[in-house]
Amino acid sequence: MGNFGLRDALDGRWAHVRQAAREQLAGSRFVAVPGESLDRSRERISRLLRELPIDPGIAAGFPIAYGGSADPGGSAVAAEMLAQLDLSLMVKAGVQWGLFGGAVVALGTAKHHDAYLRDIISADLLGCFAMTETGHGSDVQQLRTTCTYDPETGTFDLHTPHEAARKDYIGNAARDGRMAVVFAQLITGGRGYGVHAWLVPIRDDEGRPLPGVTLGDDGPKAGLLGVDNGRISFDHVSVPREMLLDRYGQVAPDGTYSSPIEDDSRRFFTMLGTLVRGRVVVGGAASAATKNALTIAVRYGEVRRQFAAPGERREIALNDYLAHQRTLLTALATTYALSFAQEELVSTLHEIQTADRPVDEHRQRELESRAAGLKAAQTWHATRTIQACREALGGAGYLAENRLAGLKADTDVFTTFEGDNTVLLQLVAKGLLTGYRDTFGSLDGWGRATFVAEQVREMVLERTAARSLIQRLIDAVPGRGEQVALTDRGWHLAMFEDRERHLLDGVIRRLRAGASRKPARSFDIFNDVQDHVLSVASAHVDRVVLEAFVAGIARTTDPDARDLLSKMCDLYALTTIEAHKGWYLEHQRLTPPRSKAVTGMVNDLLKQLRPRLVDLVDAFAIPDEWLACAVLREEPERQEAMAAHDLLPMPEPASSAR
């Protein structure tokens, strides 16, 4: 087809990483195996993990001194590529190099790096990221595991006080992990200093649990069978003082605590902030898997035919049905949009994590907020879209051999892992309410959030990408309302921005009114407007995504690609406006006739884009073998056989009624 322009636009800044993956991981060797048992899957994934290339690869994020290439952006993009092969493999690699290794790099100091990083990168030392507990997932600041320093022995006592405090859902815990980065409440001198992390051995060389360590298996899951998630409890396990990952907090031999960040909560969220890549990677992986699903569904819909049109001998291709386009093409437009937003997010991550000096806190908070919002948007979009793709294949979509069942099952956990999506959207909203100032509540929830109501200030919406271009487009919108073309980009941008701003203003007003009324429980002030707050976050994410799409088009030089992207951007913008037309009409941002015209224009765009539908998925450039979908290989032949057969003089079914 030769849509290299489109493909280049999507491949973006780390095109070389994507291309290297397509070559180094070519064939079906690293591709998910349908219908595999738990044991075989774990065995295969553990084996393949050690065969993955380091560079480019997820391990590319490590410092050059230890064998990495200090390329956090490349590492995130490499994870996306693995997600197109096998999500178990991607998550296993993410646990090992992203979460476990990443925590050692970010929270540890030179002694830890020198001692462990090489073995971590080579996968000779497999490890866990033991943060979540059975009782605390979203509110990790309240973890119940304790790690208490005793100056007499010079060691910490790591302890799980009750079952709710056991570590749970921990990758590498059930089978492979030899060490774990364990998060627990640091206690010294009879005082708690909040959550810190220790590097703790959990298994001996033969894989037996070490004394005091109890290891459990989370057993079969909805998907990701190749990842050995499990549980870890500690019964007064002695941990040497040096094993505290002490970049942000040190304990002297005598038990004196010191830290460059005085405030416990601020310190904790600073530590968490260094681990933001995990969330970036999960969002990107969700979108990558969505691309596999859409490629399968679109290619199938192109060859699969059902129901003959009157007067026509051949049946209609599924892709020719408006309802099918309404499902697949609109999801594809959103996938494109999210792709550009993810690219921008990865770039920001890369800039911040490779900066020569520490970036200002505002930028760091903004990155965390964006990572949270895009993770939620991309994972929910994946869940919805993969489901739609599976339905678009009918019964074939339900068979494991056609891949969608696995994509669906594997990505399902993403909506709640690395942060529950609803909690993440609250985090985004809180960032907006406080302008990213003083919000050390990255994983913070509703309960204690009323303080925000007193802190809210007038918001200045901050542009994310291509600031001046976007302002120019908005300024160029000729007047308001009916006259403006429905495909005017400035109008789209203004509509998105208006929705975000107005929703935000409304929440601020309602929070202030609530605070002044003083209800029985201060919790109610926030809870009463929770739905409104979540819609602010979602409107914000929509705007961030549209702006990234606009910036991405501006970077594209190939005229055909630019034109196609521009139409896809129209489709994304208008389906988003259509989805929220209730709000726009309520607030008189759309008149009823114009609202109806939006729907008409969406259908019109579907017609315009229909002939390029296959090109649009081809541009994802996913190797055929990575799709691993049996029906894609078989269906064209079947359709040919059927068409050939129909040409034989077979008795016609009696057809008076047709």
Next chain:
Amino acid sequence: MGNFGLRDALDGRWAHVRQAAREQLAGSRFVAVPGESLDRSRERISRLLRELPIDPGIAAGFPIAYGGSADPGGSAVAAEMLAQLDLSLMVKAGVQWGLFGGAVVALGTAKHHDAYLRDIISADLLGCFAMTETGHGSDVQQLRTTCTYDPETGTFDLHTPHEAARKDYIGNAARDGRMAVVFAQLITGGRGYGVHAWLVPIRDDEGRPLPGVTLGDDGPKAGLLGVDNGRISFDHVSVPREMLLDRYGQVAPDGTYSSPIEDDSRRFFTMLGTLVRGRVVVGGAASAATKNALTIAVRYGEVRRQFAAPGERREIALNDYLAHQRTLLTALATTYALSFAQEELVSTLHEIQTADRPVDEHRQRELESRAAGLKAAQTWHATRTIQACREALGGAGYLAENRLAGLKADTDVFTTFEGDNTVLLQLVAKGLLTGYRDTFGSLDGWGRATFVAEQVREMVLERTAARSLIQRLIDAVPGRGEQVALTDRGWHLAMFEDRERHLLDGVIRRLRAGASRKPARSFDIFNDVQDHVLSVASAHVDRVVLEAFVAGIARTTDPDARDLLSKMCDLYALTTIEAHKGWYLEHQRLTPPRSKAVTGMVNDLLKQLRPRLVDLVDAFAIPDEWLACAVLREEPERQEAMAAHDLLPMPEPASSAR
């Protein structure tokens, strides 16, 4: 709790069947086993199938003369109960007694009944319903398998002409089936008479495929591992003349074809119409599984706490968060609504299938349309709601031991099996467009549907339930617009009806305009309005559901139950109006202030219903052992341990920032 009033209202007319199932199938013996392998699951389900009670049970639908109890309604309700235990078991039983046995009853005659029904009921003869082909699922009128009569031998020649014509996704085909009801094009005397069914042996007593029969295995699927779906091809298999299931079409020894229904297409859809129970059962099973999921999520949300409110020691229960209520309580209200609609559908099915004389065609078509619409509504609702419940359990929801993963995987196929939901909604719309007249296109699609455009006539919306009550409520609405209370039932009914009627009028107008314009392809006339047509169907289903809910409340005598149901009905009605507020505002059926007030009232209802949330799921009366959810058993204890532990003088985390 003592909510027997609510439970009785939900248990409805076949309460005795539900109660018998709760007793006969008590304990965990028949409950789904998480994480089971394909082979073990198939073995277990095959074994349990033979241990299921016949009465009440799915087999209750068979004639009394052969050991059934001629209770098609009871049979459908028994299937719902099985769905709460194990969906594989329910589907396996549905294949054996509903599809296979049901086809022998409905399409066969006394000779077939006498020869096979007893063995079918006892499960000594396991069989398949071999309709769908790889190449034709939705458009079954176009099946490619042929069955050609040869008067010389007095036998049919059953043949699969190419791979697209092989039978596919057939339950009982991969392992257990000994015979199959095979659907194929009947050809005799050089002429085709459309699709008919034959009873064909496929395996010998040892389970080996018979000569000319090729059996394949669909292998692992997304779910329903206990059902052995497979493929069947025939290579000129000789089938005795008597094995034609000849109730609707006979072939004399000399090859002369005769039928009580002359028109081939009309005959085919009449035959299909007798099999409507399958669709009714799938919709009911989807809702039954949804009730399991909601029971799990609501009970978990009641004990699970996360994030402390300011000034409070204990963390907040998930069910207290507005966003959680917005997800679970609104889904619960829709589940209640669908429950009453399903009850009404099953009653109609029962009346029609136990009537002394043939019912008029109009009633039969209406039943089929309603079965199609409610199947689509219930299965999509199940997919969405079970997903939401799984997310509401966070990481725990992803573990197989907590049941939701299995519920999700197993129900997933329902959106496309027994008819793809989109195709089914088209069928509903077509029924509305033609007033159920002359629509012998039960599985018909878009292609040939332009004829409808010429047939459309003015619609009279037909009430479904409690006609006079509903008309009285609508007539009693005081005036229009702003003054009417948002909880006025007549206003809800009028709003639903108005949306359906207006959408339908609009489609008719657009179809007529399209037909008069004569586009290049007549296919385009319909395709251009396909989204509009689907929204008509969906509006129609919404109204049918609301009317059934209203009729169900009218039947309820217990005052507390009536009050709760009435609030749930408010919630269902208002969330539906809220979901379509864009449409209502576009068409000036809602003013902007009233539209915003709807959202306010929904939130208000959530607050009112919150204290009864657990009662509302308890009323489903699902035995604890049927929920089979590990975390429900463990979490209360954990929360207690955590609360007890917090009372110890544990060092407080430093908290200047909190």
